[in-house]
Amino acid sequence: MNWQLVTFYILGLVILYAAYRVVTSAVITHAALWLAVALVGVAGIYLQLQAEFLAIIQVLIYVGAIVTIIIFAIMLSPLREIKTEEKDRRGGATRMGRAVASVEWGLAPVAAGLLFALGMTWAYSRQAWPVGSVPPGLITEPLGKSLMTTYLLPFEVASVLLLVAMVGAIVLAIRGQK
Amino acid sequence: MFGIPEPWWSVIRAVVWALFIIIFLAVNAIVAVWLERKVSGRIQRRIGPQRVGRPIGWAQTIADVFKLLVKEDVRAEATDKWVFLLAPAIPFAAITLMFLVVPWGKNLIPLNLNIGLLFVVAVTSFEVLGLFMAGWGSNNKWALLGAMRTAAAMISYELPMVLAILAVGMTAGSLNMNDVVNAQSRVPFILIQPVAFLIYYIASLAEANRTPFDFTEAESELVAGANIEYSGLRWAFFFLAEYGSLVGTSAIAATLFLGGWRGPILPGPVWFLIKTYLLVYVAMWIRWTLPRVRIDQLLDFGWKFLLPLALADIAVTGIVLALL
Amino acid sequence: MKVADIGKAAVNIAKGLGVTFGEQLKKPITNFYPDTPATVKDGYRGVPVLVQLPTGEFTCTACMACVRACPIGIIQLDTVMVDRKRAMDEFRLEVGRCLQCNLCVESCNFDALVMAPEFELASYTREPLVLYKNDLAKLYAKYFWPKEGEEHHFPARVTSKHHAPGAGTGTPRGPRAAKIAQTGVTLTPGGGGGEPAGKTPVGASVPAESAREATGTTRPQDTGAQKAGEGA
Ligand code: SF4
Ligand code: SF4
Secondary structure (H helix, E strand, C coil): CCHHHHHHHHHHHHHHHHHHHHHHCCCHHHHHHHHHHHHHHHHHHHHHCCCHHHHHHHHHHHHHHHHHHHHHHHHHCCHHHHHHHHHHHHHCCCHHHHHHHCHHHHHHHHHHHHHHHHHHHHHHHHCCCCCCCCCCCCCHHHHHHHHHCCCHHHHHHHHHHHHHHHHHHHHHHHHHHC | CCCCCHHHHHHHHHHHHHHHHHHHHHHHHHHHHHHHHHHHHHHCCCCCCCCCCCCCCCCHHHHHHHHHHCCCCCCCCCCCHHHHHHCCHHHHHHHHHHHHHCCCECCECCCCCCCHHHHHHHHHHHHHHHHHHHHHHHCCHHHHHHHHHHHHHHHHHHHHHHHHHHHHHHHHCCCCHHHHHHHCCCCCHHHHCHHHHHHHHHHHHHHCCCCCCHHHHCHHHHCCHHHCCCCHHHHHHHHHHHHHHHHHHHHHHHHHHCCCCCCCCCCHHHHHHHHHHHHHHHHHHHHCCCCCCCHHHHHHHHHHHHHHHHHHHHHHHHHHHHHC | CCHHHHHHHHHHHHHHHHHHHHHHHCCCCCCCCCCCCCCCCCCCCCEEEECECCCCCECCCCCCHHHHHCCCCCEEEEEEEECCEEEEEEEEEEHHHCCCCCHHHHHCCCCCEEEECCCCCCCCCCHHHEEEHHHHHHHHHHHHCCCCCCCCCCCCCCCCCCCCCCCCCCCCCCHHHHHHHHCCCCCCCCCCCCCCCCCCCHHHCCCHHHHHHHHCCCCHHHHHHHHHHHHC
């Protein structure tokens, strides 16, 4: 029995379930917390691929920063909105939750996730991606080198994109203040 | 070794290290609380605890532990059950993970990760998640306020902290904790990177929720912060995590800036503990000297002063490294 | 936030840290109270106690000034007639409610009531906090009776007027007190005359108001105060 495969399936199930809960949770904070679980699961898959650097960056950026920002945004949003959500929960589900939980909408993410998992499994079992060609743990240096040489242009474009988004956010915030 | 096949040997090694770290954190909480009481006493010209465990009061915190163990585990009706129940485990787990990459001596490191520095930063970000879960799950306004302050503070001190750690990584030429310690065999990095040390230390005070940045649990405003609704053992886990994060950030600072376990005559672990607890003492000394700042003051300070300073430090480090 | 401000703050923080570090090097001022006896400062007000001479006699003249002076009326006094003169029979002080205001001591014209620096009166019930004349005399003896080979030295009456140390020291005033002071008989504290301590039934003691009416005492202090009030 291939233990790596078993771990992979367990992780995959956790990720899929967490992702499902993200879109169906009636309480928005629960959605954020399930998102954190899903992201940590993805980091686990990176770890399995011996991409420690990616795994840690995944945790650092997504759990450490993104989820925290989401939580922050939830807590800064007016209480009224959160309250309405809770009232809806008592009556059953939110409009969004009801829609997603209904059969056709609920199956779509699950099906997409299953497809993704199947593809990953296929790739993994075929060893189609040469994940083992880099000595384990030494991924940081080649990664940094290729980012600064081969992929310099995409890297810079991505940075500019983020910068634009940041400037845009500031502009929106200032306009909202007036 | 000892006739045990290799895979099992590494399992045993992992279990032993895990037990060691957890026991260390538990003992640390006892020692650190005792130290805190003594230091605060001396600063106020008192002598601190002395009756339980005469003459220095060494048994006072042990007695407190027993008191905590027999307390009732209360959960209010209106709490968010699973979020509330799971929250205390997360900060403690984060601190335990942090110690995975801290070297105690030559070849005495639980997990020799190549990117140990990043690992430290990544796992500490879990802590705020646990505090947020506690704050949300408690369904208590003070707890939620405390959690919100924690999140707000975290996004402002985390960035300068990472950049300060990065400056160390640049100087050492590696993100591996062992390499960082080895790079300090002649000069500790506090002399080469004093600015980075200051930034890291200030950020670590905020990370460990210590005065002057203890607004996340400000007794006089929020009663106790995110862990206000907890009692008994669950509360004890928050407490362990709090003192664990104090000693954890001090241990990281000692490793990154004070040369870790390196030192003459005494064996490595002893030097490591001496340096770590020296920094713990400094944190206590600062706590009993400075009043609490406001939350917006930390945000201002983090974004408008520490962050530019850290960026400038990195730029200077890069230029100097390129010229050398 | 200006950079200059941060520089100033850094200097001030360093100063503060210096102060707190210096404090750590100093000797703690902790008083190991139950292990080593605690000391109180001069003029500490603990319990108003009755002066009892070594002869066993009280210098109290039963003038009732203290009974009237006490703002919460916790002093009660029984009188008897001795040689057609009023004398104190039993004195009752509910020390648990005492404010330590010193008014009774200041009002006593015969220095028969002084403040003893007693502070270990804690108890689980209220009864031990009601002190009778012999209890008060015992406390007086505890603090003011001479040690072996010392002369009897009357305590300072600490008043707002004479707050200097030593002011008011001397033999109790009044003819009876002077007479008694000359007879140098020694007795055990609290053993002088009357019933044993604490045995007087509460009902037997005359409450302050009725005692005043029964004895028909004039109120010299009150009238004096009124006159002063009119003059002002
Ligand atoms: S000290 Fe004040 S309160 Fe106490 S008995 Fe004397 S007059 Fe009354
Ligand atoms: S004022 Fe002095 S003399 Fe008069 S009754 Fe009170 S204690 Fe006795």
